Amino acid sequence: MNFQQFSGTVTSISDFQISTNDENRGCYQLFSVDSGYGNVVNFVIEPETYFIDHEMVAVGDRVTGFYDANAPVPLIYPPQYRAIVMTKEHPYQNVKVDFFNSQLISSDGSLMLNISSGTEIVLENGQSFNHNPINRNLIVTYGPTTRSIPAQTTPFKIIVIC
Incomplete structure (x- = not known):
């Protein structure tokens, strides 16, 4: 994997539908993250996404998302990446x-x-x-x-x- 990262403030969290059936409803989310410099990224949060210290993330939190830059992504704006690891930012960590x-x-x-x-x-x-x-x-x-x-x-x- 070619790990890359994007940091910013979570501006919205919404459900992300991956199929038409209901069995996955609520299992996938979309985090919109704004760098504060005009750059926005949407992270697809899956059940397998690893959250450092299993911390709950809310709108307004500063986060860093790590993704595989070699993975295929849809050609849309803002870019949408599958989050492999997410972390809330903390001083001294x-x-x-x-x-x-x-x-x-x-x-x-x-x-x-x-x-x-x-x-x-x-x-x-x-x-x-x-x-x-x-x-x-x-x-x-x-x-x-x-x-x-x-x-x-x-x-x-x-x-x-x-």
Whole structure:
């Protein structure tokens, strides 16, 4: 996957119909997110969309949505992406969703992870991940970083995307 992100304020939340039958009614939503600079993105929220810390999102919240830039999208405006991960923005907490190589450096080369004994490493379902998280797609929550290139951090939590 080629993870990209878009941040902004949620301006509306509505049901998103994916079929004509009622079995999926209410299971899919559309979040409209405005960057504040004239850019708007609609995120399709599916039952599989991972919400950091399982937080509830409401209109007016600042969020960041992560999506696969290689996935097909309809040619409409505003752009509409399938959200893989959503997070509410919090001071002192950063989130990175990316592939991390054998040295735990993100695919864009901007972040290197230094795992400590206090770093929680789990699967998306919350269960422990008891292997090395190298060469995997990861959701990483972290605080301060060094000013080096790549920036280094000791993450609070790593969620392994299987």
